[in-house]
Amino acid sequence: MQTSYSSSRILLPVRPWFIGVSLLIALLLNFLPTVASPGVPDWLALVIVFWSVREPRRVGMGLAFLFGLAMDVADASLLGQHALAYVLAAYGGSSLSRRILWFPLGQQALHVFPLLLLVQFVQLCVRTLVGADFPGLVYFLGPLLAALLWPLLTFLLLLPQHQPVDRDANRPL
Amino acid sequence: MDHQPPPFFKRGPAPVALLSFYVALSAVLLIVDARLQTLEVLRQALSMFTHPAQQFAHLPAQVIDNATDYFVSLARLQEENAQLKRGRLDNVTTLLRTRQLEVENERLRKLLGVKERQQASGQVAQILYAARDPYSRRIVVDKGQQDKVVAGQPVIDDAGIVGQVTRVYPFVAEVTLITDKEQAVPVQIVRTGLRSVVFGLGNGQLELRFLPANADVQNGDVLVTSGLDGVFLPGFPVAKVVHIERDTSYSFARIFCMPLAGVENFSEVMVLEPRPALALPEELAREAARRDAKPGAKSGPAKKKRIKRD
Numbered sequence: 001m002q003t004s005y006s007s008s009r010i011l012l013p014v015r016p017w018f019i020g021v022s023l024l025i026a027l028l029l030n031f032l033p034t035v036a037s038p039g040v041p042d043w044l045a046l047v048i049v050f051w052s053v054r055e056p057r058r059v060g061m062g063l064a065f066l067f068g069l070a071m072d073v074a075d076a077s078l079l080g081q082h083a084l085a086y087v088l089a090a091y092g093g094s095s096l097s098r099r100i101l102w103f104p105l106g107q108q109a110l111h112v113f114p115l116l117l118l119v120q121f122v123q124l125c126v127r128t129l130v131g132a133d134f135p136g137l138v139y140f141l142g143p144l145l146a147a148l149l150w151p152l153l154t155f156l157l158l159l160p161q162h163q164p165v166d167r168d169a170n171r172p173l
Numbered sequence: 174m175d176h177q178p179p180p181f182f183k184r185g186p187a188p189v190a191l192l193s194f195y196v197a198l199s200a201v202l203l204i205v206d207a208r209l210q211t212l213e214v215l216r217q218a219l220s221m222f223t224h225p226a227q228q229f230a231h232l233p234a235q236v237i238d239n240a241t242d243y244f245v246s247l248a249r250l251q252e253e254n255a256q257l258k259r260g261r262l263d264n265v266t267t268l269l270r271t272r273q274l275e276v277e278n279e280r281l282r283k284l285l286g287v288k289e290r291q292q293a294s295g296q297v298a299q300i301l302y303a304a305r306d307p308y309s310r311r312i313v314v315d316k317g318q319q320d321k322v323v324a325g326q327p328v329i330d331d332a333g334i335v336g337q338v339t340r341v342y343p344f345v346a347e348v349t350l351i352t353d354k355e356q357a358v359p360v361q362i363v364r365t366g367l368r369s370v371v372f373g374l375g376n377g378q379l380e381l382r383f384l385p386a387n388a389d390v391q392n393g394d395v396l397v398t399s400g401l402d403g404v405f406l407p408g409f410p411v412a413k414v415v416h417i418e419r420d421t422s423y424s425f426a427r428i429f430c431m432p433l434a435g436v437e438n439f440s441e442v443m444v445l446e447p448r449p450a451l452a453l454p455e456e457l458a459r460e461a462a463r464r465d466a467k468p469g470a471k472s473g474p475a476k477k478k479r480i481k482r483d
Contacts, residue, residue, distance in 0.1 A: 031231070032231075033231055062195070077309075084203065088192075
């Protein structure tokens with residue numbers, strides 16, 4: 001848990017099960033039948049980057065690798081394609097976490113955008129090496145939308161860590 | 174609430190070391206999966222966890238589908254029923270004649286001494302979902318190892334060839350559509366009998382390759398499987414020619430086709446039984462047997478020669 005620019009509130013420590021649940025929900029969101037709309041963000045990549053920025057000691061490359069393998073099997077893509085991309089994103093997130101958290105949310109999103117772009121780009125490189133075609137520029141729309149969702153995601157995932165506002169009638173301060 | 178002191182001394186391996194470990198691991202997985210294709214067991218094991226999750230994720234969409242189905246008006250259903258009955262009557266005449274023709278054909282073939290045509294049989298499968306991979310065209314159907322599906326089985330729908338089973342999991346199987354970039358189907362043009370191979374383009378279209386620029390191909394020509402591959406049974410409709418580019422600077426014509434089957438639709442498909450390998454004619458079989466036996470037979474004289482030289 002680190003202090004951030006945007007709020008001086010002291011957050012409660014994160015509960016490990018909440019991290020797990022949020023990652024699993026992101027995985028399920030990725031499994032939704034959204035083939036018809038290719039601009040849908042990669043929710044799992046977004047949540048992995050979020051936790052590796054917020055809690056680099058809890059969510060690291062190991063979890064990113066495992067979730068990447070799950071995505072590879074579910075997507076019927078090459079085994080290791082998502083794993084490689086997520087591992088690189090998790091490394092980027094954790095090594096930039098001290099820097100990113102000093103910025104307001106809008107500028108944090110600007111930092112996160114290249115990381116999410118990297119996830120797509122690594123996958124594109126891997127598949128092009130094996131002989132696939134370029135799937136079109138819509139492929140890079142997902143990271144843009146995901147970066148725009150960063151402030152909302154930060155609010156949602158930090159909600160359980162906010163302390164209740166505890167007003168004491170006897171001691172107004 | 175436990176506030177642990179930051180573990181200054183116990184931090185595990187350095188991040189860069191971890192990164193290089195995981196990157197190397199992914200690279201090995203990638204290379205082995207792309208070149209050797211020996212990771213199917215790992216894939217099947219992981220699929221035991223991911224497929225239930227995927228089906229869970231598809232539940233809301235299914236519920237919505239079922240709900241809309243449920244509220245379909247009675248009148249529409251009756252109309253559809255009547256239409257189907259009429260269609261069946263139409264088909265019955267051709268079906269009866271086809272049966273008779275098949276018997277006659279079989280007898281004639283026997284008289285001619287030609288190998289009998291194989292009967293097509295298979296099992297009906299429901300398409301569960303399309304794979305989310307933007308680089309390939311694949312679907313997942315609800316028949317797997319439990320139903321004795323094996324990789325390589327052709328998949329058809331009511332209008333023609335849909336694709337081929339490429340990967341089998343315990344409960345589901347993955348079908349590569351004929352429009353996938355890596356899928357090829359040997360075909361024959363019905364009108365002229367020209368044989369060629371049709372390749373997927375990855376954008377929903379197919380391309381008929383290796384036909385000379387002056388080949389007798391017209392828009393609207395129907396392509397059927399030629400059966401030369403030993404995988405697809407001959408005579409199933411595959412595609413229809415929609416556009417031809419004849420450029421004299423190239424030796425081949427560029428011929429674009431559209432698949433006839435509802436390749437990108439969601440419906441039911443039929444997974445055909447794998448085609449048994451045709452036995453070689455006697456002479457060829459004898460030759461092959463001799464070739465197989467040769468290496469052992471050859472080693473004898475070679476050894477003798479070496480001994481003589483010594």
